[in-house]
Amino acid sequence: MSLHLREIYVEGESVLHRMDARTKLICALALPFAVLAMPLDASWSYAACFALALVAFTLSRCHWRELLRFAWIPLVPLFIAALFLPFFAQNDASGSVNLFGSGVRVARQGIDATLLLLARSTLTVLVLGTLALTTKAHEIFAGLARLGLPKRAAQSLALSFRLTFVFAEETLRMVRARDARGYRPRFVWSVSAIGRVAGALFLRAYARGERLQRAMLARSGSGHADMHFETRSLSRRDWLAMAVWLGALVALAWSAQ
Amino acid sequence: MSDESVAAPVPVPVLEARNLHYVYQHEHAPGAGKHLHAAMDGVSFALAAGERVALLGANGAGKSTLLLSLLGLLKRVDGEVLIAGELLRRKNARRLRAKLGLLFQDPDDQLFNPTVFDDVAFGPRNLGVDGDELQSRVRRALADAGVSELAERSPMRLSVGQKKRVALAGVLAMQPDVLALDEPDAALDPRGRRELIATLGALSPAMLVVTHDLAFASALCERALVMDQGKLVFDGEMRALMSDEAKLLQHGLA
Numbered sequence: 001m002s003l004h005l006r007e008i009y010v011e012g013e014s015v016l017h018r019m020d021a022r023t024k025l026i027c028a029l030a031l032p033f034a035v036l037a038m039p040l041d042a043s044w045s046y047a048a049c050f051a052l053a054l055v056a057f058t059l060s061r062c063h064w065r066e067l068l069r070f071a072w073i074p075l076v077p078l079f080i081a082a083l084f085l086p087f088f089a090q091n092d093a094s095g096s097v098n099l100f101g102s103g104v105r106v107a108r109q110g111i112d113a114t115l116l117l118l119a120r121s122t123l124t125v126l127v128l129g130t131l132a133l134t135t136k137a138h139e140i141f142a143g144l145a146r147l148g149l150p151k152r153a154a155q156s157l158a159l160s161f162r163l164t165f166v167f168a169e170e171t172l173r174m175v176r177a178r179d180a181r182g183y184r185p186r187f188v189w190s191v192s193a194i195g196r197v198a199g200a201l202f203l204r205a206y207a208r209g210e211r212l213q214r215a216m217l218a219r220s221g222s223g224h225a226d227m228h229f230e231t232r233s234l235s236r237r238d239w240l241a242m243a244v245w246l247g248a249l250v251a252l253a254w255s256a257q
Numbered sequence: 258m259s260d261e262s263v264a265a266p267v268p269v270p271v272l273e274a275r276n277l278h279y280v281y282q283h284e285h286a287p288g289a290g291k292h293l294h295a296a297m298d299g300v301s302f303a304l305a306a307g308e309r310v311a312l313l314g315a316n317g318a319g320k321s322t323l324l325l326s327l328l329g330l331l332k333r334v335d336g337e338v339l340i341a342g343e344l345l346r347r348k349n350a351r352r353l354r355a356k357l358g359l360l361f362q363d364p365d366d367q368l369f370n371p372t373v374f375d376d377v378a379f380g381p382r383n384l385g386v387d388g389d390e391l392q393s394r395v396r397r398a399l400a401d402a403g404v405s406e407l408a409e410r411s412p413m414r415l416s417v418g419q420k421k422r423v424a425l426a427g428v429l430a431m432q433p434d435v436l437a438l439d440e441p442d443a444a445l446d447p448r449g450r451r452e453l454i455a456t457l458g459a460l461s462p463a464m465l466v467v468t469h470d471l472a473f474a475s476a477l478c479e480r481a482l483v484m485d486q487g488k489l490v491f492d493g494e495m496r497a498l499m500s501d502e503a504k505l506l507q508h509g510l511a
Contacts, residue, residue, distance in 0.1 A: 007411070136411070137371065137411075138370075138411070142371075162369050162413060165413045208365075211361065211363070211366040212366055212367075214325065214330045217350075217354070218359040219383060219427065219431060220351050221380075225369060226382070226383065227370055227375065227379075228378065228382055
């Protein structure tokens with residue numbers, strides 16, 4: 001495992017990379033809400049949403065591998081949960097289905113729920129992944145602040161994100177140091193070492209926080225993470241992109257009813 | 258001071274510590290009572306403008322405690338600190354800290370902004386500097402620290418040496434009269450050390466440099482302060498200290 005942890009963001013010069021973070025945030029968050037309004041019967045509307053999301057991803061000029069590198073993390077548990085849904089759904093008027101002719105009957109309502117969950121989660125991960133691949137983390141936090149998130153909340157998010165990497169690297173160092181001294185978790189009681197690492201990490205995090213605050217005070221700060229988010233206006237291209245995207249989503253959601 | 262002193266008279270102190278005392282309290286076991294440890298015991302010294310002084314001592318001698326005290330970052334410190342002749346108090350601490358730039362030992366303690374530019378601009382912004390002056394201060398500090406090309410990078414994607422230089426730029430952007438550097442050479446390879454010596458040697462502010470590396474201290478500083486068990490036990494020329502092997506051994510420096 002590398003000690004140099006990576007952000008999801010991938011350097012690039014695509015039209016999406018150059019777009020304002022606010023535009024991308026609004027567009028990316030609008031799609032999951034739009035698909036919530038679409039019934040499963042209107043499968044063409046889901047196909048159209050997938051087409052939209054794929055166009056956006058293609059415009060990002062990122063590689064599928066970059067997306068899959070992290071997309072599997074939320075998708076795998078969601079897919080597993082979706083596969084079990086038909087077996088726990090109650091039979092209702094919609095009837096039941098003989099599963100692949102095996103004689104096992106599952107509720108049609110459960111299969112519908114599975115398909116909905118698969119479609120909605122895949123779409124959401126696809127658009128949010130495209131956002132993350134084309135937008136630096138601090139631009140996302142700055143974008144949230146410019147969209148009205150209280151500045152202190154945006155600053156806390158940005159600082160937490162930064163420290164996540166510091167603590168993750170610290171954890172990796174501790175785990176390596178532990179393993180270098182022969183630790184192999186072969187037995188249940190070996191797990192207690194994980195608790196000790198977590199405890200040590202908590203103490204280190206506390207000490208790190210104290211030192212960080214001193215560093216802020218030393219540079220005439222107030223002791224809070226007073227990060228600066230520049231104000232800037234959206235370009236005509238951003239407004240246009242937002243209008244096209246949101247217009248298409250509203251039209252699809254409306255037609256699907 | 259317990260040893261002989263050869264300190265030259267200090268004409269205009271940009272930094273002065275007068276009789277600083279600080280005690281850490283430890284409780285080794287519940288009910289065992291408190292153990293008191295004097296991290297600083299009557300420390301006094303002064304720095305003239307542009308003077309470069311090495312602060313030496315074994316681990317636990319009180320060097321880092323002294324640096325934090327000079328900025329008023331520790332509570333319950335007895336004694337007085339004067340920065341540019343002005344007594345450091347709670348109400349003027351924020352303003353006076355701009356005159357004394359502290360570089361922390363671990364740059365990850367100091368770098369928390371999303372980009373290098375924002376991190377270097379953090380201090381000046383706290384002083385109300387903005388617009389063109391902010392841009393020019395940050396660009397100059399980055400250039401002085403030799404990291405102009407990193408301005409738009411994220412601090413989390415830098416090497417240790419780059420992080421150290423960016424942290425130094427963050428301190429330089431405050432345009433301090435004095436730099437207090439806590440082991441700036443720690444974790445640097447020989448080339449990184451040479452480059453750091455060249456960078457620091459070209460800077461004009463007075464410096465108080467904490468280090469365990471006598472070669473690094475000799476290359477950069479003409480005067481040395483040695484701390485041992487919270488006391489200042491030597492204040493004199495770096496050359497005189499280097500030639501006194503008995504003293505180096507006595508205070509855990511060699």
